[in-house]
Amino acid sequence: MAGTAVLGRLKWEVADVVEIVPETPRVKRIVFEVPGWAGHRAGQHVDIRLTAEDGYRAERSYSIASAPDGTRIEIAVERLDDGEVSPYLTDELRPGDQIELRGPVGGYFVWEPTEGGPLLLVAGGSGIAPLMAMIRLRAAARSDVETRLLCSSRSWAEIVYRRELDQLSGDGLTVAHTLTRTQPRGWTGYTRRVDREMLAEVAQAPDESPLVYVCGPTPFVEAVATALVDLGHEARLIKTERFGATGA
Amino acid sequence: MSLISRGFRGRRADGDPARVPPGQYLTPDFPVLSAGPTPHTPLERWDFSIVGEIDEPRRWTWEEFQALPSEEVTVDIHCVTKWSKLDTVWRGVSVDTLLNEVETSAEYVVEFADGGYTTNLPLEDVTGGKACVAFEYDGGPLEPEHGGPARMLVPHLYFWKSAKWVRGLRLLATDEPGFWEVNGYHNYGDPWREQRYWGD
Amino acid sequence: MDELMVDGNAVAGLLQQVFAIEMTTALGRCNECGAIEAMGATRVFRGAGIVMRCPRCDNALVTMVTDDERLWVGFPGVGTLEVRL
Numbered sequence: 001m002a003g004t005a006v007l008g009r010l011k012w013e014v015a016d017v018v019e020i021v022p023e024t025p026r027v028k029r030i031v032f033e034v035p036g037w038a039g040h041r042a043g044q045h046v047d048i049r050l051t052a053e054d055g056y057r058a059e060r061s062y063s064i065a066s067a068p069d070g071t072r073i074e075i076a077v078e079r080l081d082d083g084e085v086s087p088y089l090t091d092e093l094r095p096g097d098q099i100e101l102r103g104p105v106g107g108y109f110v111w112e113p114t115e116g117g118p119l120l121l122v123a124g125g126s127g128i129a130p131l132m133a134m135i136r137l138r139a140a141a142r143s144d145v146e147t148r149l150l151c152s153s154r155s156w157a158e159i160v161y162r163r164e165l166d167q168l169s170g171d172g173l174t175v176a177h178t179l180t181r182t183q184p185r186g187w188t189g190y191t192r193r194v195d196r197e198m199l200a201e202v203a204q205a206p207d208e209s210p211l212v213y214v215c216g217p218t219p220f221v222e223a224v225a226t227a228l229v230d231l232g233h234e235a236r237l238i239k240t241e242r243f244g245a246t247g248a
Numbered sequence: 249m250s251l252i253s254r255g256f257r258g259r260r261a262d263g264d265p266a267r268v269p270p271g272q273y274l275t276p277d278f279p280v281l282s283a284g285p286t287p288h289t290p291l292e293r294w295d296f297s298i299v300g301e302i303d304e305p306r307r308w309t310w311e312e313f314q315a316l317p318s319e320e321v322t323v324d325i326h327c328v329t330k331w332s333k334l335d336t337v338w339r340g341v342s343v344d345t346l347l348n349e350v351e352t353s354a355e356y357v358v359e360f361a362d363g364g365y366t367t368n369l370p371l372e373d374v375t376g377g378k379a380c381v382a383f384e385y386d387g388g389p390l391e392p393e394h395g396g397p398a399r400m401l402v403p404h405l406y407f408w409k410s411a412k413w414v415r416g417l418r419l420l421a422t423d424e425p426g427f428w429e430v431n432g433y434h435n436y437g438d439p440w441r442e443q444r445y446w447g448d
Numbered sequence: 449m450d451e452l453m454v455d456g457n458a459v460a461g462l463l464q465q466v467f468a469i470e471m472t473t474a475l476g477r478c479n480e481c482g483a484i485e486a487m488g489a490t491r492v493f494r495g496a497g498i499v500m501r502c503p504r505c506d507n508a509l510v511t512m513v514t515d516d517e518r519l520w521v522g523f524p525g526v527g528t529l530e531v532r533l
Contacts, residue, residue: 045460049250051252051253056258105461106472107460284499428511431522432520
């Protein structure tokens with residue numbers, strides 16, 4: 001189903017909050033039940049809209065981290081201290097609350113097993129979310145597409161979906177972490193920001209033409225995409241999802 | 249009305265409601281909104297021009313511009329995206345100063361900026377003390393993300409009428425809608441009459 | 449490089465409300481430099497409204513302004529779109 005179908009006009013739907021689970025000290029996983037949800041593609045996102053009693057509104061987009069699963073979807077929200085929406089979602093929202101959301105949206109930053117690979121996924125912090133949907137879908141579909149994930153996090157405790165990534169490793173999925181601020185004792189992995197050398201070591205060779213998906217804060221994505229092109233990867237095979245500074 | 253999100257307030261500031269135009273909310277920050285990438289024109293290459301329906305075009309280099317009389321003003325600003333900020337402090341050169349001794353029959357003006365942004369107004373909305381070219385904000389040099397080295401300041405209209413990275417004014421006999429006016433926003437933009445969009 | 453910049457993909461919801469078909473994979477031709485790019489690959493800026501710029505030359509291709517009931521879509525820099533049916 002690569003390409004598009006006539007999707008119909010999107011509108012705002014009311015979803016129920018089912019579960020809120022701390023994932024790391026700063027990130028919570030939030031599961032919604034969305035009546036009539038017709039499924040989504042790995043990499044797509046939802047727009048969430050909050051309305052205060054006086055009509056004041058704020059909207060943000062969050063990548064869907066779950067593979068298609070009936071009418072349930074999961075997002076991962078990082079609490080930004082000076083954010084307007086993220087502290088509400090992580091501190092105030094409770095199971096049983098309702099929320100307005102619109103989606104699924106986005107056909108550009110998506111992957112499905114029929115597209116093949118190999119795959120190179122590069123995540124900065126909570127940018128792992130849409131890539132997690134791809135990884136989970138790959139597992140559910142028992143795809144054997146050769147997949148490499150390079151994940152940049154501040155510390156071990158702040159790796160989002162760390163346990164699940166550990167479990168899913170193998171069967172053609174390799175996961176490399178870089179911990180940029182603090183590392184646990186005995187850590188032998190990368191300890192710096194993702195750069196050209198690291199990508200040269202981790203990524204497939206350019207002549208394997210991997211499909212590349214990079215997601216995270218805008219400066220991270222810019223640096224990674226530029227480095228990959230410098231290494232010889234084709235720009236048209238690199239898809240980016242940048243979390244701008246308004247993603248608060 | 250749509251679903252109210254229990255417990256959601258957003259980040260709002262307190263202030264005198266009489267100073268907040270309809271549909272606006274007070275913000276404690278100074279949101280950075282931009283139609284394009286931040287330009288970085290070095291001051292040695294910067295100039296401000298007045299062109300168009302004018303006896304002789306005028307031009308000031310940065311040094312010449314800094315030598316002009318400037319004033320500190322405290323104004324409220326209102327963005328069409330619904331945030332307002334009260335008592336913002338700027339230093340700038342009044343447009344009246346720039347148009348001093350200018351002969352023109354023009355009735356309209358277009359502000360033009362680095363990056364290609366334009367916005368249009370009646371000439372009378374930038375004269376009579378209503379507008380200045382601001383180069384300082386809150387006591388310091390205007391930051392690039394907020395329009396530095398210099399931007400227009402026309403506080404009686406929605407803030408898209410105050411072009412960031414302004415490089416000049418073009419005087420015209422007829423009105424010429426600018427970037428946002430062509431693409432959906434109101435041609436005039438009075439926040440007190442809530443003139444946000446076409447047809448408002 | 450601006451931190452505020454995101455990809456055209458980020459505004460996909462608004463685009464779909466207008467066109468009822470997937471827009472981020474639609475291709476547009478920049479009137480300024482001739483580049484043909486997917487709308488999802490544009491560089492998106494949030495000013496008074498949304499501006500989607502050519503990733504090659506920064507020309508403003510598409511603009512979007514919205515209140516809760518109306519959406520104004522401008523095509524200041526794109527003459528033709530290619531859309532999959």
